[in-house]
Amino acid sequence: MRLDEENTWLDGVIQYSPHADNPKSGQVLFRESVFPVVSPKLLSDDPELCRPTGILRHRILHESSVEWWNRWQKEAGVEKLKSDTDASFMGIESAFEAVKRGDGILMGDDVLMADELLSGELVKPFSVCMPGGTYSLVRQRPDDEAMSVFVEWLLALCQRHKDEMKRILDL
Numbered sequence: 001m002r003l004d005e006e007n008t009w010l011d012g013v014i015q016y017s018p019h020a021d022n023p024k025s026g027q028v029l030f031r032e033s034v035f036p037v038v039s040p041k042l043l044s045d046d047p048e049l050c051r052p053t054g055i056l057r058h059r060i061l062h063e064s065s066v067e068w069w070n071r072w073q074k075e076a077g078v079e080k081l082k083s084d085t086d087a088s089f090m091g092i093e094s095a096f097e098a099v100k101r102g103d104g105i106l107m108g109d110d111v112l113m114a115d116e117l118l119s120g121e122l123v124k125p126f127s128v129c130m131p132g133g134t135y136s137l138v139r140q141r142p143d144d145e146a147m148s149v150f151v152e153w154l155l156a157l158c159q160r161h162k163d164e165m166k167r168i169l170d171l
Contacts, residue, residue: 010140011139011140011141011144011146011147011150012137012138012139012140012147012151013137013138014029014135014136014137014138015135015136015137015138016133016134016135017133017134017136018132018133019133019134026136026137026138026139027136027137027138027139027151027155028134028135028136029135029136029137029154029155029158030111030134030135030158030161030162031131031132031133031134031135032109032110032111032131032132032133032134032135033109033110033129033130033131033132033165034068034071034072034107034108034109034129034130034131034132035072035107035108035109035124035126035128035129035130036055036072036105036106036107036108036124036125036126037099037105037106037107037108037113037116037117037122037123037124037125038058038099038102038105038106038122038123038125039099039100039101039102039121039122039123040120040121040122040123041102042058042102042104042105043123043125045102046058049125050125051126052076052077052078052126052128053078053079054125055078055105056078056079058104058105059086059087059103059104059105060086060087060104060105061086061087061089061095061098061099061103061104061105061106062086062087062088062089062095062106062107063088063089063090063091063092063095064088064090066086068107068132069107071130072107072128072130075128075130076126076128086104087103087104092112096113096116099122100116100121100122108122108124109132110161110165110169111135111161114161114164114165117165117168117169118164118168124169127170137151137154139151
């Protein structure tokens, strides 16, 4: 949704840009970090998963695109994954359930999977991570005092999340 003359009832919207570059408008709230996640059981069952090349022995879980996986493989120096053993899901919820069951390895991030990572339900097995998308707030009326108070609260919340992810996951 965009802010324009037809949406004057909106105070603002949070937009997601899948690339880490700065959005064209708005105030950056958060830049996500992207990395593989696995269930603790899968990690404990396979000592090879302590190295990025260990993913070659497991099913790769993803939504319709493997763009994040391709970027991560290059960053981690891992050879091309075999597409005949991957599993593609129509929505992230189904992929979440599959990785929690130990059905494979999913490319995750520190925003959507924060609760699962903090609880230990999912783990980040490798140190290699990369910048993901950007969440930004676009305001209808930048001088609105009530919205300014909300933005201040939201920025503090985002900073606490970043600090927690850095402490727990070394991001």
